[in-house]
Amino acid sequence: MSYSLKPGVVTGEDYLTLLKAAKEGGYALPAVNAVGTNSINAVMEAAAKNNADVIVQFSNSAGQFYAGKSLSDAFEAKVIGSVSAAQHVHLLAEKYGVCVVLHTDHANKPLIPWVEALVAHSESHYENTGSPLFSSHMLDLSAEEIDFNLSECKRLLERMAPIGMSLEIELGVTGGEEDGVGSDDDIGADNPLLYTQPEDCLQAWELLSPIGHFSLAASFGNVHGVYKPGNVKLRPEILKSSQELVENKCATDPKPLDLVFHGGSGSDKSKISEALTYGVFKMNIDTDTQFAFAKAVGDYVNEFPRAFKYQIDPDDDTPYKKQYDPRKFLRSAEESMVTRLDEAFHDLGSVGKSIAKK
Numbered sequence: 001m002s003y004s005l006k007p008g009v010v011t012g013e014d015y016l017t018l019l020k021a022a023k024e025g026g027y028a029l030p031a032v033n034a035v036g037t038n039s040i041n042a043v044m045e046a047a048a049k050n051n052a053d054v055i056v057q058f059s060n061s062a063g064q065f066y067a068g069k070s071l072s073d074a075f076e077a078k079v080i081g082s083v084s085a086a087q088h089v090h091l092l093a094e095k096y097g098v099c100v101v102l103h104t105d106h107a108n109k110p111l112i113p114w115v116e117a118l119v120a121h122s123e124s125h126y127e128n129t130g131s132p133l134f135s136s137h138m139l140d141l142s143a144e145e146i147d148f149n150l151s152e153c154k155r156l157l158e159r160m161a162p163i164g165m166s167l168e169i170e171l172g173v174t175g176g177e178e179d180g181v182g183s184d185d186d187i188g189a190d191n192p193l194l195y196t197q198p199e200d201c202l203q204a205w206e207l208l209s210p211i212g213h214f215s216l217a218a219s220f221g222n223v224h225g226v227y228k229p230g231n232v233k234l235r236p237e238i239l240k241s242s243q244e245l246v247e248n249k250c251a252t253d254p255k256p257l258d259l260v261f262h263g264g265s266g267s268d269k270s271k272i273s274e275a276l277t278y279g280v281f282k283m284n285i286d287t288d289t290q291f292a293f294a295k296a297v298g299d300y301v302n303e304f305p306r307a308f309k310y311q312i313d314p315d316d317d318t319p320y321k322k323q324y325d326p327r328k329f330l331r332s333a334e335e336s337m338v339t340r341l342d343e344a345f346h347d348l349g350s351v352g353k354s355i356a357k358k
Contacts, residue, residue: 007356008094009102011131012164016213018053018099018355019258022281027349028261030341031055033105033286035062039293040088042334044096046341052350055282056089057103058082060114079117086133099356102133103168105284106140112152115139119159126163136166136215146171146200150207153214161212168260171204172196172219195219195235201242201257202249209256215282217260218242220275234271239278255279272347285344289337296336300329 003021005014022029034040034056047054058066060078067081086102093100107115115137122132139156141149149169157167172195196218208214220238243255250256261275261283272283301308307323322328345351 003355004357005099005355006094007097007099009090009135010099011102011135014099015101015135015164015166018101019215019281021353021355022053022350023255023258023279025349025353026276027353028276028281028283029053029055029101029350030344030348031057031101031103031105031260031282031284032289032341032344033057033059033062033284034085035065037088038330038334039289039337040085041092042289042293042337043341044089044093044098044100045334046338046345047098047100047354048096049338050342050345050351051098051354052345052352053099053101053354053356055101055103057105057284058085059105060107060111063104063114075114078114079121082114082118083121083133090133097356097358098354101135103135104137106138106170108140109144112139112156115156119156119165122160122165123163132160132163132165134165136168138168138170138217140170140217142170142172142219146203150204153204154207154211157208157211157214166213166215167208168215168217169204169208170217170219170262171200195221195238196242198238198242198245202245205246205250205257213258215258215260217262218257219262223263234268236271236275236278239275239280243279260284269347273349276349283344283348285341288344289340292336292340293333296332297329300332 001024003017005017010018032043032054034043040056043054043056063079063082063085064074064077065081066085067077071077082104089100089102104115104118118134118137122134125131125133137160139153141152149171153167153169160167201216201218204214204216218239220236221234239259243257246252246256247254255278257279259278259280261272261280263284304320304323306313307320310320312319
C-alpha cells in the first residue's frame with residue numbers, strides 16, 4: 001500500500017501509519033540518541049539526505065544535559081531539558097521534509113516519575129494542539145519481576161493511550177549500560193537474561209494490546225555499546241518464535257508484535273537483516289554515532305593543533321579565530337554523524353522510503 005503523511009513530528013494514528021509502512025515495506029527506522037541541537041540536527045539532516053523517516057530519542061541524562069548540568073534540581077532538569085529538546089524538534093522537523101518520531105529511551109524503576117512528568121507535558125500539549133508533545137516513551141522495567149513490569153506498563157499506557165501516545169516496553173535484559181540503566185555485568189554469551197521468552201511476549205500482548213499501542217524491545221542477545229566479538233551471541237530467531245506464538249494463540253495477523261532492536265551499534269549486518277524479517281521496525285543507535293561525532297572533533301583538533309593552544313601564534317602572529325570557532329569543529333562533528341547514519345539507513349533498508357508528502 002502507498003502511505004503519505006505531512007512532514008514533521010508524527011504522533012497518534014500518524015505514528016501507527018509510519019510504523020505500518022515500515023513493517024509492510026520490510027525496513028526499519030533508526031532511533032538515534034541525541035544530546036543537544038548539534039546531534040538532533042545531524043539526525044534530521046541525515047534523514048533528509050537519505051529521504052528516510054527517523055526516530056529522535058533522548059535519555060534522562062541527555063535531557064538533563066540539554067537543560068544544563070549546572071541546574072541544581074537534577075530531576076527538574078531532566079524533565080524540562082527533554083521538553084525543550086522536543087520543542088526544538090517540533091519547530092524544525094517539518095523543514096527537513098521527513099517524518100520524525102519523538103521518543104525517550106530507557107527509563108527504569110527510579111525514572112518512572114520522569115516519564116510521568118513528561119506524559120503530563122504531553123497531556124497539556126494535547127489540550128492545546130490536539131496532539132501529544134512526544135510520540136512515545138520507553139518504560140524499561142526488565143530488571144524487575146515481570147508482573148510488576150507489566151502492571152506498571154499497563155498503568156502508564158492507560159494514561160498515554162487516550163492522547164495518542166505509544167509505550168515501548170522491554171522484556172529480558174539488553175546487556176551493557178546506557179546512561180545509568182543496566183550494567184556491563186549483564187554481558188556474557190551464557191546469560192539467559194539476554195534472551196526473552198516468547199511466553200512473556202504473549203503475556204504482554206494479552207495484557208496491553210486491548211488498552212493501546214505498545215512496542216516491544218525483546219532481548220535476543222543484544223547489548224549496548226561495542227564489545228569484543230564472541231562476548232555476545234545474537235539469536236534473532238527468538239523474535240520469530242515470539243511472533244508465531246502470539247499469532248497462533250490470539251488469532252492475529254502475521255507478526256503482530258511491533259519489535260524494537262536495542263543495542264544496534266556494532267551489530268552484525270546479517271543479524272540486523274534477519275531481525276527485520278521478524279517484524280523489527282526500529283533499531284537504536286547511540287554508541288556508533290557518539291564515536292563518529294567525537295572522532296571528527298579529534299581529527300579537527302589534530303589538523304589545527306596550534307589553534308587550540310593560541311589565539312595568535314606566538315611564532316608568526318597568525319590569528320586562529322577562524323580555526324577555533326566552535327561552529328567549525330561542531331559542523332565537522334555533525335557531518336561525521338550524518339555519514340555514520342547514511343550507513344544505518346542503508347543497513348535498515350529505509351533509504352528513499354520516507355512517506356512524508358513532498
